[in-house]
Amino acid sequence: MSGGGDGGPAVETEGLVKVFGTNRAVDGVDLWIPAGTVYGVLGPNGAGKTTTVKVLATLLRPDGGRARVFGRDVVTDADAVRGRVSLTGQYASVDEDLTGTENLVLLARLLGHSRAASRDRAARLLAAFGLSEAAGRQVKTYSGGMRRRIDIAASLLNTPDLLFLDEPTTGLDPRSRNQVWDIVRAVVEQGTTVLLTTQYLDEADRLASRIAVIDHGRVIAEGTKGELKASVGAGSVHVRLRDPARRAEAERVLAGALHTSVQLDADPVALTATVDGRGTERGAAQQAARALAELSRAGIAVDDFALGQPSLDEVFLALTERKGPPA
Known part of the structure; x- marks a missing residue:
């Protein structure tokens, strides 16, 4: 695989x-994606993730701004861009009445x-995708995870420099999701850049x-996982x-002691809040201790109390709450 090499x-x-x-499905998005990496675009349904991918893949023409893929403009040099990218959308695009082999052979022939x-x-x-035993079966007999795997395989018939994976694990069970994640890692190890859109925070965290982070068509935050987590607080309190x-x-009590919003977890006795701690773990620990003392003074019994790093779930909730919808 060439992986770009520019x-x-x-x-x-x-x-x-x-x-x-x-x-305005995409509203002034600025991105800079290094080659040879997995770059996550995270956001809820309707945030603008898929539209952004379609513009970058030359399936939609932008109404403003500029976009380049390996230095080639997606409007003025669209053919050159198409020669270097491949897209796997949210839904399987193979023919369900054909077998796995027939689908891939047909697509390979169409590719020349x-x-x-x-x-x-x-x-x-x-x-490579663990589908040899099912190669002679019609795709309509495949499980959801098998369909996603053959869809990604179809995207790799010609090795792309850039692979767009648009919510590739939506609706899959945990085992199938892990299989897709392993495929993504293997693709990147061979030199392909992957742009992964997802609404699963753990998926972005792992890959x-x-x-x-995109919301309402805008990038509201960007960085490494550590940078995003640090942007909303030095710690996360779980009670x-x-x-x-x-x-x-x-x-x-917690909102008053920590000067932040508090998330009510699915567990009816659990709460979570981020702690800024003035940007340090020590400061976060001191704030958390004061919050625990306030709960004690209020006569509220606590069975478990933990301080850890904010999860991406907490990061996303904090960021979208902070930015809010566009005016």
């Missing part, structure tokens, strides 16, 4: 805009490979070296109460 970024955008009627080369390439990819009836009161 010495510059795989993707660079400046003020990228895409409008549908009155909806000879019949023999197409069959060889299909067999190699099916083996991406840098992450852009479990003895009496669930006192959780609302505990929420008020």
